[in-house]
Amino acid sequence: MPNQKRRKGVRNVAIIAHVDHGKTTLVDALLRQTGAYEFKDGETMIMDSNPLEKERGITITSKNASFMYKDVQFNIVDTPGHADFGSEVERILKMVDGVLLLVDAFEGPMPQTKFVLKKSLELHLKPILVVNKMDRANAQPHQVSDLTFDLFCELNATDEQLDFPIVYASGKDGTATLDLDEKGTDMKPLLDTILHRVLPPVADPDKPFQMLITMLAYDSYLGCIAIGRIVHGKIETGDAIALVTTDGVVREGKIPKVLKYRGLRTVEVDSAQAGDIVSIAGIDAVKVGDTLASVEAPEALPKIKIDEPTMSMVFSHNTSPLSGRDGGRFLTSRHIRERLEHEALTNVGIKLERLEGTEKIKVSGRGELHLSILIETMRREGYELEVSSPQVILIEMDGQTLEPVEEVLVEVEQRYQGAVIEALGARKADMQDMQTTVTGTIRLKFLIPTRCLLGFRSEFLKMTRGAGLMYQNFFQYQKYKGDLPHRSAGVQISMSKGQAVAFALFGLQERGEIFIRPGDDTYEGMIIGVNNKGNDLVVNALRKKKLSNMRASGSDEAIKLTPPREMTLEFALEFIGDDELVEITPKNIRLRKKGLTENQRKPRIRTAR
Ligand SMILES: Nc1nc2c(ncn2[C@@H]2O[C@H](COP(=O)(O)OP(=O)(O)OP(=O)(O)O)[C@@H](O)[C@H]2O)c(=O)[nH]1
Numbered sequence: 257m258p259n260q261k262r263r264k265g266v267r268n269v270a271i272i273a274h275v276d277h278g279k280t281t282l283v284d285a286l287l288r289q290t291g292a293y294e295f296k297d298g299e300t301m302i303m304d305s306n307p308l309e310k311e312r313g314i315t316i317t318s319k320n321a322s323f324m325y326k327d328v329q330f331n332i333v334d335t336p337g338h339a340d341f342g343s344e345v346e347r348i349l350k351m352v353d354g355v356l357l358l359v360d361a362f363e364g365p366m367p368q369t370k371f372v373l374k375k376s377l378e379l380h381l382k383p384i385l386v387v388n389k390m391d392r393a394n395a396q397p398h399q400v401s402d403l404t405f406d407l408f409c410e411l412n413a414t415d416e417q418l419d420f421p422i423v424y425a426s427g428k429d430g431t432a433t434l435d436l437d438e439k440g441t442d443m444k445p446l447l448d449t450i451l452h453r454v455l456p457p458v459a460d461p462d463k464p465f466q467m468l469i470t471m472l473a474y475d476s477y478l479g480c481i482a483i484g485r486i487v488h489g490k491i492e493t494g495d496a497i498a499l500v501t502t503d504g505v506v507r508e509g510k511i512p513k514v515l516k517y518r519g520l521r522t523v524e525v526d527s528a529q530a531g532d533i534v535s536i537a538g539i540d541a542v543k544v545g546d547t548l549a550s551v552e553a554p555e556a557l558p559k560i561k562i563d564e565p566t567m568s569m570v571f572s573h574n575t576s577p578l579s580g581r582d583g584g585r586f587l588t589s590r591h592i593r594e595r596l597e598h599e600a601l602t603n604v605g606i607k608l609e610r611l612e613g614t615e616k617i618k619v620s621g622r623g624e625l626h627l628s629i630l631i632e633t634m635r636r637e638g639y640e641l642e643v644s645s646p647q648v649i650l651i652e653m654d655g656q657t658l659e660p661v662e663e664v665l666v667e668v669e670q671r672y673q674g675a676v677i678e679a680l681g682a683r684k685a686d687m688q689d690m691q692t693t694v695t696g697t698i699r700l701k702f703l704i705p706t707r708c709l710l711g712f713r714s715e716f717l718k719m720t721r722g723a724g725l726m727y728q729n730f731f732q733y734q735k736y737k738g739d740l741p742h743r744s745a746g747v748q749i750s751m752s753k754g755q756a757v758a759f760a761l762f763g764l765q766e767r768g769e770i771f772i773r774p775g776d777d778t779y780e781g782m783i784i785g786v787n788n789k790g791n792d793l794v795v796n797a798l799r800k801k802k803l804s805n806m807r808a809s810g811s812d813e814a815i816k817l818t819p820p821r822e823m824t825l826e827f828a829l830e831f832i833g834d835d836e837l838v839e840i841t842p843k844n845i846r847l848r849k850k851g852l853t854e855n856q857r858k859p860r861i862r863t864a865r
């Protein structure tokens with residue numbers, strides 16, 4: 257459209273890729289070289305600011321930053337690459353006019369590359385391909401560019417989109433080049449490509465003001481902060497404003513504070529206009545998807561489509577006899593409900609449903625990681641809770657039950673190929689593709705019901721001695737594939753409350769893997785380990801050695817116990833069956849039966865674990 261007004265001094269760009277292809281590291285290089293942020297020694301992945309992101313080395317939420325290059329303001333958005341956080345990506349893409357599609361120069365396009373590229377193409381964006389990690393020994397830029405071109409074709413890219421520029425870069429080294437024969441020395445070739453290939457934002461400051469709230473943040477000083485791109489018009493601090501909710505309700509108020517990004521921080525400004533990505537602080541009760549508009553023309557912008565959840569867990573307050581004993585500060589169901597409601601405002605992929613007649617809340621999200629990150633965050637904030645085993649969300653359509661199916665990509669050494677195919681086959685997976693990579697590893701692609709994949713990750717890592725790669729990505733809802741054959745492994749259940757005794761655990765470890773250490777608190781109904789023989793077994797973890805003389809009493813310490821498994825949230829959630837719960841406190845993760853006493857438990861057939 258020729259006569260549209262554009263803001264020549266602004267570029268809005270998102271960085272998208274498969275997990276670990278180097279988005280956040282590349283942002284480091286851009287911030288460093290444009291002087292937007294002064295890095296301290298050894299500081300990396302500066303945008304991964306949340307402690308869980310740092311610990312796990314993954315980006316969980318999208319974040320904005322901004323820098324100046326050749327007198328143009330670049331607003332960039334770093335996005336998460338993990339499929340579970342994919343519901344973020346689409347709404348982020350609505351804020352920008354261009355995307356950098358990063359593809360690892362060795363791995364090539366992977367499942368999430370396809371997912372994020374598809375979303376970009378559908379929104380008519382014209383991606384810039386960045387073949388990244390060029391410093392890797394096995395980099396194969398030609399093949400990777402060709403494979404990415406094929407992916408564009410497969411996704412029905414237009415001729416214009418297919419004419420994408422290619423930049424070869426190493427975010428780690430901070431170099432980029434357009435010509436493979438010339439070694440890059442800095443990021444300028446990439447910055448110039450963005451400058452010339454990403455269109456400045458269409459922006460008419462004379463139209464009535466409109467901004468779609470795309471992200472929300474909270475600040476103890478500023479309160480609720482609504483983040484988004486101004487689509488039309490302009491605003492000044494103190495202007496009257498209308499909030500148009502997704503339900504069409506209009507509320508009027510005033511703009512208390514407008515902030516713009518400078519580097520990683522936001523600074524207060526007097527005004528902002530169409531094309532800017534801004535934060536507006538101090539407007540209460542806003543939700544992602546609401547529109548801020550002028551009071552003269554309070555009209556909502558088109559709604560953002562958010563991917564529906566595929567998995568749910570039931571959250572409730574901790575009812576174990578040890579509740580409150582591990583330093584938890586938020587213990588009641590009201591605490592938990594309020595925290596979850598707060599979460600759902602910003603974490604838009606999450607849905608909440610109160611279970612009728614109870615204080616329990618069904619929390620639905622995009623996958624195990626999505627939900628377990630939420631649990632881990634709450635735990636660190638001082639919440640105690642108990643959660644049920646993850647369940648996939650089934651839907652009924654035209655009289656048929658449908659279930660979520662994932663596309664799974666595994667890469668393993670040749671010698672593990674047979675075992676992996678067999679194990680996934682037993683879980684109703686259909687193999688779609690098999691390829692040998694340049695390094696001789698095998699890449700296999702499967703379609704598998706999400707439900708059948710639960711618990712497979714730990715089995716897979718064990719099977720491949722920790723060296724296998726596995727990525728899963730929601731594919732589509734398909735007809736329910738039938739029940740999985742039940743496997744039998746029972747558990748050992750503590751019969752009473754007290755601290756576990758080494759002598760007792762020594763006897764019990766013959767029956768199967770033990771999850772606790774001597775001295776750990778146990779209670780009636782708590783699961784303390786596996787019973788290799790199929791059934792559940794009530795055991796005494798407190799049994800002491802009979803003292804025949806004084807000397808024997810001290811010999812407990814000499815008992816050789818197999819060190820217990822490190823109880824992680826991921827393992828716990830994968831392990832528990834339908835009649836079991838995970839108890840989560842700031843200090844411990846325990847497994848328990850829903851019914852703590854034998855009377856409360858019905859004899860049952862074990863589900864797979
Ligand atoms: N060799 C090499 N390694 C890199 C490069 N860029 C990033 N890495 C490494 O790749 C891993 C992932 O880097 P990140 O920057 O966190 O990747 P990401 O795409 O932001 O990951 P997610 O946000 O979790 O999807 C880290 O171990 C980095 O050190 C690069 O240019 N070369």
Ligand SMILES: [Mg+2]
Nearest residue numbers: 279280314315
């Ligand atoms: Mg990242």
